[in-house]
Structures are given as C-alpha cells and as structure tokens.
Amino acid sequence: MRPSGRNLSELRPITIETGVMGHAEGSCLIKIGGTHVLCSASIEENPPRWLKGSGKGWVTAEYGMLPRATNTRNRREAASGKQGGRTVEIQRLIGRSLRAGVDMRALGERQITVDCDVIQADGGTRCASITGGWVALRLAVNKLLKAGLLNSDPLVDHVAAISCGIYAGQLVADLDYAEDSEAGTDGNFVMTGAGNLIEVQMSAEGATFSRDEMGGLLDLAEAGVAELVAAQKAAIG
Amino acid sequence: MRPSGRNLSELRPITIETGVMGHAEGSCLIKIGGTHVLCSASIEENPPRWLKGSGKGWVTAEYGMLPRATNTRNRREAASGKQGGRTVEIQRLIGRSLRAGVDMRALGERQITVDCDVIQADGGTRCASITGGWVALRLAVNKLLKAGLLNSDPLVDHVAAISCGIYAGQLVADLDYAEDSEAGTDGNFVMTGAGNLIEVQMSAEGATFSRDEMGGLLDLAEAGVAELVAAQKAAIG
C-alpha cells in the first residue's frame, strides 16, 4: 500500500558512515533510504558570550540543503541573502533536540556546533539530521574524553528522531517524500535511547487528528527510534 | 504553589476586544493575563501566485513584538534587518494553525493575512496570537459573507491554542512567563472547537518527559481550549 512497498512500521535502510569530513572533530554521512545528510561537529574552546564564567557549555546546530538536493533546484540561501523560514525552524529543532541529551556543566565552557547539510532529500531530512548529528556529536565528545579534557561524559543518552504520520488513512513510520507530501498528519518524534520524549511536533495538514491516532504514532515512533539508536551504536562501534 | 497563586488547571483572565484597528477587515486586542496581542486580518482579492487559477485561497500570518513588550528592550527587527529565528518559527506555527480551520476552496482565490503584534508579553504569546488571530479572521470572513462574496462559510471550526507544561514537577495550564522560564517541559496545543488536534509541539527543556505526562498535559489543554473557544464566541457575539 505504501509507494515504496514497505510495511506500515518498516523503516527505510539506514547506513551511517563516520569520519567523512576529515577536518571535523566528529562527522558522518547518514543515509535513510534516499535521504542523505552530511553531519559534522565542530568544537570551539569558548562558550557563547552569555555563558562566560558560568561553567557551562553549549551545543547548537545549523542546517542547510544543497541547491539540487531536491527534485527541482532551490535557490542557494547564501545567494538569496537569508535562511528561509523552514531552514530556521529546522535548525532550531535540531539544536534543542541535541541539547536535551547533553549535561552542559559536564561539557564545560566550550561550544559544539553541529552542521547538517542535506546532499539528497527524500523526506525526513530533519529527523535524519538529528540522528546523524548526534553521531557526529558523540564522536567529537569522544575526542575530548580521549584527550582528557573532560571529567565525565556530558552525553547522558542517545538522541534520535523519526517522522511518523497518517498516509492514506493508515499510520506509517518513516515517511518518504511521496508519503510526506500526501500525508494528512505528520509528526516528528525525538527520543532518547531510553525511550523518553524530547520533542513531539505534530501537524494536521488538511485533516485534524485524534488522541488515539496520536497514541498510535507514538507507538510507531518508539519502535523506530529503537532501530535508529541501534544503527547509531553500530556506527560508533 | 504557582507564582500567580492560580490552581493547576486555572487559566489567566481572558478578554477579547474587537474592532480595535479601524482599517482592518477584522481585528481584536486579546489579553490573556499580562499577555496582550493586537490581531488584524487583511483581505487581498488576489491569492499568492502559485494558487492563481486553482480556485483556492490562502491564509498566512505574521508575528511581531514591540521592542518594549518585554522586561528589557529587544532590538527592533526592522532595524536589525531580519526577523529572528523565534519570530519565524512562531509565525509559521500561527499560519499553519489557522489554515487548518479553513476550507480554501470555499474561501476562493483571495488571501487573508493575519498580523499578530505583541504589545505586552507575559508568556504564551504564540498561543494568544492563534486564539486572537482566529477572531480577527472570523470577523474578516464575516465581512465577506455579509457582502455576498462567498457561497459558503470557509471557516470549518474555531481554532484556539494553549500552552501547558511541567512546572516544579506539576502539570499546569496556561503558563505565564515566570513559569515558562522555569518549566522542565513546555507544550503548545492547538485545537478545534470540536476538540480535535491541529498542532502539538512539546519540548523538553532540561528533563525529558514520558507518555503519561504527555497525556496529562493533553487533558489540561482540552479543558483550557474549551474556555478559550467560549471567550472567542462571546467576543464575536
């Protein structure tokens, strides 16, 4: 019934290749089916100004899409002179999600910037960015740990995300573009490795949704995030 | 226990004064406690370019805050040359929320822009903007109906929004700024008059949240939105 022939709860194939950006403290190329995102984590040994002297660090994220990541070419945001509303909204979500898994005091007065750049888009780029972004962050923090610059691990748990929604009247997991553009309701679920919730963003597009449907999507999300966390673990080794 | 002395499920006083911006097709000043938002709806007898010839209309929203709506003065966005990320995120939410209550084919090829400008902020400005913005939209559509420009009412139901969250370990409704800035989890719930869900946005800030807590917040939201819808009805008369 799904355009891809997948079962309702079936995720697309996941691969996470690490170390793809040689200069970054942590990096990976995450592929969730046809959605490919390059993620890097950059450490700066200075916190943002408003945290100077607080003993705490910060994690932030930026998101971009290559102009031809999509079916038709989009204008380059650097050329149009500003980041679009969708970009801003997504990178704020990525940043909040990753920060929820970090003990800022354990990180100490430094900042880590996670860049997520979509090479190819086929739905779910913000979720792939969070899942891959966490891997880059993990690798960068590992470098700090190995260098003896941290007293304890500031990453308290995995963070991963999946989109689930209502397509053709059915609850389905990991929507691809063909489904996403037709879905009546679309949700993004960010969770920890332990299965706790970090962010839930559900939007009705065309039709409203009920609490029962919300529950069903959460069930799908829990199972999906568990798979994504397993892929993160395999990638980090 | 709450800084304001309110009960856990108690909303702040709500007033909605209509007709406050004489040139607009619809307008109101909504006050939810210390949060005051001016909302106007402007009709343009042309849809956006990508809807020309489609027979459908469009509803969009813009959000702003007067520089001294908050405790310390914020830089004027017009002067700094761009809308901040928070502004962009909020106005996209308002637009999506209002659109979910509109039958675009019944609206026909015209666009309605809802402007929400915060005069004074004390938490929950995006929710007040949605609730007040819908009143402005309702009044503008009423004008079209009275003028005989529409065959049927394009507004399918009320749209209203409330923020609920976990403050000091308790689930509370309609967070004010004192609570919002301390809350561990914060959610915005947009619903219809019939109690269906349009948008759910929940964020952990500091601590993750469970499905049970999510359910409890939804309970609070349902009751709160019912009160807001009643206030909308009273305002429109």
Add this chain to the structure above:
Amino acid sequence: MRPSGRNLSELRPITIETGVMGHAEGSCLIKIGGTHVLCSASIEENPPRWLKGSGKGWVTAEYGMLPRATNTRNRREAASGKQGGRTVEIQRLIGRSLRAGVDMRALGERQITVDCDVIQADGGTRCASITGGWVALRLAVNKLLKAGLLNSDPLVDHVAAISCGIYAGQLVADLDYAEDSEAGTDGNFVMTGAGNLIEVQMSAEGATFSRDEMGGLLDLAEAGVAELVAAQKAAIG
C-alpha cells in the same frame, strides 16, 4: 469646509492614556482623532559608546507602523529586511525633537530609547509620536527622579508637535489623512511648552508657498501646541 467639519484652527480630540505597556519605564497610548500611537521609553544604564566618559546621556527614538495601521496593508518592515526611507526620516525627526528638550549632562551617562509604534494611522503620525513620546519620556525620567538617581530634572520643557498646512487654499491646523493627501503645503512644527521653536519642516507639494503663508501656519501651530501641552500636563497629572 474641512472633510471632518472642523473649524480651520480646530484640533481633533486628544486622549493620552499612560502606563499601557507594563514593562516600560514610561509609556502611553496617544490618540489624536483616528491616529493612535503606542509610545514607550526604555532606560539603559549605559550611554552609546561615543559618550562613554563624557558625563552626558542620550535620547534616541524609533518609529514603526503596524502593517494594517493604514487603509491597505503595508509590508512588514522586519520582513522586507529594512526600514523604509519614510520611517528613517520620521524617527530621526522624533529623536532630534525630544533631544532638544533634554539637558544631557543632567541625564548623566544613560540612554533612553523612545519607541513610537502606530496602531492606527489617520494623518499626523509623526507629530503624535513626538507629543506622546515626550509623555513616555517624562514618565521614565520621573522614575529616575523618584529613585534618587538624578540630581536635577533633565527635562527642560515640554516638547510637542503639530502639522498645519494649506488645504483647499485655506490654512488649517492638525491635518487628518483626507486633508494631508490633498494639501498643497504641509508643515510640521515642533515647539516647547514656552512656545519656542525646535523644528520646522515645511514642504510644498504641487505649489510653492510664501512667507506670509508661513507666518499664518506658525500662528496656527503656536495655538495648537499649547493645546497639546495642556493635554500632556493632564495626562501626567
């Protein structure tokens, strides 16, 4: 003869409501007929950089208009990425006018920013901004005086403004939009409570004007400003 039926020297009804923006050190909503402007004064305990160590303070102003303050919706300046030429010209006039009534040495090394945001426009918004802006400034300075932070009152006199012009061949006071858009000559007169001149800006639109006409408009302005100053006094109490 005037569209509103007013006498040649008759001003529109004036109301000034203070304390409308709870967070600001001083604020008011000034209504001159159908022109409504929210004015706030924000104190910052730091002067601009170029006055550091000078012993002097600074007063500046910013001006804005809600998108639907006018008959048709204007594009939001924050969205278009810059303040238009008219906005810049007006806020520079407001700033210069208010500064002319302030002893900067008595103010000391702090800055007061006066924001004037037009809620509804019906001609004369820049003059209403100056008259209301001064009330906000007065209230903010009163707070500093009560707190014992000033040795003497830095406000040397009232500052108020009125537009007068030549409409249908007649000299008239306090032009509304219907008159302003047809006037052959239009002038803005900023004066002190003592009747001294701070700014005179007269423009021929379509026809030039003579020294005699200029004198007649000054006569109208003097009488009008006296009324406005009386309204300021009443508002402050």
Add this chain to the structure above:
Amino acid sequence: MRPSGRNLSELRPITIETGVMGHAEGSCLIKIGGTHVLCSASIEENPPRWLKGSGKGWVTAEYGMLPRATNTRNRREAASGKQGGRTVEIQRLIGRSLRAGVDMRALGERQITVDCDVIQADGGTRCASITGGWVALRLAVNKLLKAGLLNSDPLVDHVAAISCGIYAGQLVADLDYAEDSEAGTDGNFVMTGAGNLIEVQMSAEGATFSRDEMGGLLDLAEAGVAELVAAQKAAIG
C-alpha cells in the same frame, strides 16, 4: 568673526562646471567653497510603474558620499549593505525639492534620476546637491526639448538651496563645516528663482529659536538663493 573670515551674509565662491560626466544626459560638478558635488541626470523613457498610463512623469534623486569625502574615512554604504539614515533623509529632500519645480504632465511618461555624489565635503552638501542637481536636470531636459520630444518646457522655475543658521549668536549664510558643527540652529531653505519657498527645514541643536530669528534667516536665504540662481544661469549659458 566667522572662521573663514567671511561677512555674515557672504557665500563661499561658487563654480559650476557642466558636462563632466560624458554619458549622462545632463551633468555638472558644483563647488561651493570646499564642498564639491558631482551631479548627473539620467533619463529613462519609462515612468515608475504607478504612473503608467497617467500621462505624467517623475523626478527622483539619489545621494552618496565617497568614503573619503570627509575628514575621516566613512564606511562605504555599498559595503555596509544599506544607506544610512542621513543619506536616506537627504536624498528624499533633494527629490522633493526638484519635483517642486517640474510640471510632471509636461514631462510626460518618463523618469529622470538625479544622482548627487559628494566628492569633498565641507558643510552644506545637501544644498549644493539641490543647486547642482537642478543644473543637471535642466541640461537633460534641454536635450529632450532639442530632440523635439516635449511640447513645452516642464521646468517651471529654477530650484536652489542654501543653509543659514545661528553661529556664535549671529545669523550667518552658507555655513561651512566649522560653523555647522557648532551652530545652535541650522536651517536649509529651498527656493525658486522667483523667491518662493519649496522647503524649509530648521532644527534647533542645543538651543531653541524664535520667530524673529527664523525671519532673519529667511532674509539671508532669499539673498543667497538669488546668488545661486545667478550662478546656475551663468553655468547653463
């Protein structure tokens, strides 16, 4: 008494060299003492969009300053990404002033843009821009007349401008930078060849001014503009 040794009513030496920008329909280099401005007029055979079909034309102006026109280098506005408030205010004044001397119906549906670029600044650049800008405009219109593209001369009279102010307690004409930066009151007077007023802009800087002083400055301005108009006539030949 004046830093330059001039009499109170004495203008600086005026020279106007025409034809200095070979591609422009009209151009001149105007020097008022140490203030040097390049003025060009460019004809476009299309009016602005809002005048299409009206039978009327338009005249607009733009103003700029080379970065090192002043004593210390200013940041290039093209590099900083926007025109400053002072620039915007000045170019609006130049445009309004020149338009006051043009019969837009006689000009027909075309636009003339007058560019005024300050090569060297020593006070009074906006006035020199108006006086020189009118010469460029005159020369461009002459070209249209010679080419038989106009039925009648759209320029109804000369337009010229002078600054007069109160320096060291004395009323003086044509302030240079040394005077301007110390003046208590500073006014710009734009007039026609017949001596009628187009624009009057007077600002108190530090001290207010009286109606008598205003009259005295107008006297100086009338005499000064007569000299400037004579220089315009000599330049055009």
Add this chain to the structure above:
Amino acid sequence: MRPSGRNLSELRPITIETGVMGHAEGSCLIKIGGTHVLCSASIEENPPRWLKGSGKGWVTAEYGMLPRATNTRNRREAASGKQGGRTVEIQRLIGRSLRAGVDMRALGERQITVDCDVIQADGGTRCASITGGWVALRLAVNKLLKAGLLNSDPLVDHVAAISCGIYAGQLVADLDYAEDSEAGTDGNFVMTGAGNLIEVQMSAEGATFSRDEMGGLLDLAEAGVAELVAAQKAAIG
C-alpha cells in the same frame, strides 16, 4: 621536498564518482587528494530573461563550502547573509570557464546551473570545481542529447583546471593547502582538452614572478590538465 613527498609535476590521486546526487540531471563527487567537491548540473528549460528570443542558452555556476570543510569552522554564508568576496570571485571563474566550452546556440534557449559544493578542502577547490563541474555538465547535456532535445552537441571540448605555483623556489603542479599557503606565486590554469587556454590567473604573493617562471608553470599546467581530462573521460565512460 614537497610536504606530501610528491614529485614536482606529480598530481594528487584523482577520483570522479558520477551520479551521486540522484535528482540532478548530471552530478559527480570529484576528489583530488584531500579536496572533495560535489558537483551537480541542473537544467532549466528557460534561459535568463536577457536571452529570451535570442536562440541562445546560458551556463552559470555557484560555489559554496560546507562550514567545516576546512581546518577551522567558517561561518555559514547563508547565516551571515551574503556570499563572501572569495566565493563570488570563484563562482564567476567557474561560470566563465565552463561557458568557454559551450556553443550557446547549439544549447538552445535553456539554462544549466552548475553547483559546486566543497565537502572537504585541501587546496585547489576552484580547479577541482571546474574539472568536476564539467563532468556534471557533460552528463546533463548527454541527457538532453539522449532525449532528442538537441540537434548537435553544444559541448565543444573538455574543460579542466589545475593550480601550479612556486613553492620553496620550485615550480610545482597541483598545490595542496600546505603548499598553497606558503607559495610565492600561485596560478590557476583553465584549458580545453585540445590544450588551448581559457583562463590564466596568476598572482604574486610576497614575491613577483618573471616571464620565464610563467612559462614553466604553463608547461606543468599543460601536462596536468591532460591527466585531468583523461580522468574526466574515464568517469564518463
């Protein structure tokens, strides 16, 4: 003697993987040693406005660098609101270079945009962009040819580029970052498959250079470009 141990005329390993961006009409990932660039070609069936009706097409290029392509993170250009001077200069070079190999009349009234995004930088990114960009362009044009949309092949020859320079007093080919940052003279040479010159850009950095040195660098460039063209041929198959 070279930091990498290469011979003076030895290029870094070259790999060109095609088809890496599934949505683009043509794409490749080119790796020249540690310099990795994603290139895509996007066809639009409309020429730029100024070519409408001319019977000719256009090829243009845009260049970007992921923020962490380099040793330290650079600010994202989309976030800073404009493309830097270096970016602008490079993308103009890429565009001119590729256009030199295209018969615009044979291409017909369509536009091809070549995007070059640097994933990892180790010197020579603009040359790799040209060499890889041509492969993407070739693949996109092949699609047009296969679809029967062109009467003849608009690509008249290969286009490839190499940087050569004077490092530690020696003429060397294909400078990497370690060499480039120390080189006294640095040149970029764009050539056709037939060995003709398209662009030569040589800059002295610190020391000037002689005509003899220029000749020696051209010798190196000719040999290097021949290798790059061979790699292009192998990639296209």
Add this chain to the structure above:
Amino acid sequence: MRPSGRNLSELRPITIETGVMGHAEGSCLIKIGGTHVLCSASIEENPPRWLKGSGKGWVTAEYGMLPRATNTRNRREAASGKQGGRTVEIQRLIGRSLRAGVDMRALGERQITVDCDVIQADGGTRCASITGGWVALRLAVNKLLKAGLLNSDPLVDHVAAISCGIYAGQLVADLDYAEDSEAGTDGNFVMTGAGNLIEVQMSAEGATFSRDEMGGLLDLAEAGVAELVAAQKAAIG
C-alpha cells in the same frame, strides 16, 4: 583598424591630477582616455585585528562606480544593498596588486585603504584604478615619511596595470569599451616598475587563446606599463 584609430600598441592619453580630494592623505584623478577614476588613500593608525601585535601593516582597496559612469544608468549598489560580483572581484584584484608592492613590516601596524571610484567608464577601469590607486598610496606614504613616522620606505616599487587583448584578430594594447565588448580574449596585466609580473588575468571570451598569443599580449603589456609608470613618476614629481 581600431575604432579609435589608434595603432595596435598605442595607449590612450594619460593624465594624473593629484590632490583632488582635500581630506585624503593621498589622492588623484586618473584619466586614461574616457576612463576617469578618483583614487584616495586613507591612513588608519590601527592595523586590522588579525595583525595586532604582528609588527605588520595592511593595504586594502575598495572599488565603486557612480551610477551614471556608464552609458546607461546602473543601480546604486548602496541602494540595492550589496556590492555586485564584478565589484567584489575588481576590488580584491586592486588590493592584491597594491599589496604586492608594499613591505608590510616597513609600513608598521597601520592600515591604508585605497578607494577607487569610477566617475566615467570607457573600458579598463580596474587597470586605471590600480595605476591611480598606487599614486594615491605613494602620496599617503610620502606624508608618513615626511612626518618621520616610518624608518624606511615601505613601497618597494611602482605598481601599474594595463589591459591587452585580441580584437578583430589583432593583439592590441589598452582596450577601450568599444574594443573590450568585442574582444575574443581579454587580459589584465599588473606589473612593477622593474617589469616584473604581479598579476596576470586572461580570459577567453568566445574563443580560446594560445601560448603564442599570450606571449604577444605580454609584450604589449610590458611596453604599456612602462608608459604608465612614467606617467606616475611625472604626477608625483
């Protein structure tokens, strides 16, 4: 054969008038035929931040064109909100070229900004800017030397530039606009007084070029730059 009737190697008349911008430490108006550029050099007694404490100075350049320097009016870059790609490319070339002739350690921790503003354009504006910019730089440095602020002359040699290209199949020197817009190959050659090369930028436009042609253009450039250097010497006296 050339539109101007010049011989193949003949330059246009050169004049360099110094001291034309009274406030600048060094300035000149350079005229190469119909190409007129105002050049100024401004000294700032602070190096850019990244050179603080290095003992070295910096030279940078900015380039602009008055809107009506060309045959049709160009939009003012300050009004359009950014410098175009061509402007950025040119000012980077001017800066690099001038820096190649300066010993930054001898200059010491100060910055000199050279502004080149084109008053009238007839081809070769970037070359005229370099040749004239160097004169302004020389005069500014002379001021520092006379004031005893330098131990030795930081200018190691003259810097001048010429464009040569292939017009109608012939190698010609100092292309004017009529030639430039038709030229098959166009090169800019920046050289020292001693005849060494600083920058070579050659571009094929329409047809590629050979090494022989490149050599021929270099011959023309060497002779032309010698003439320009002679003109620089005459101007400085």
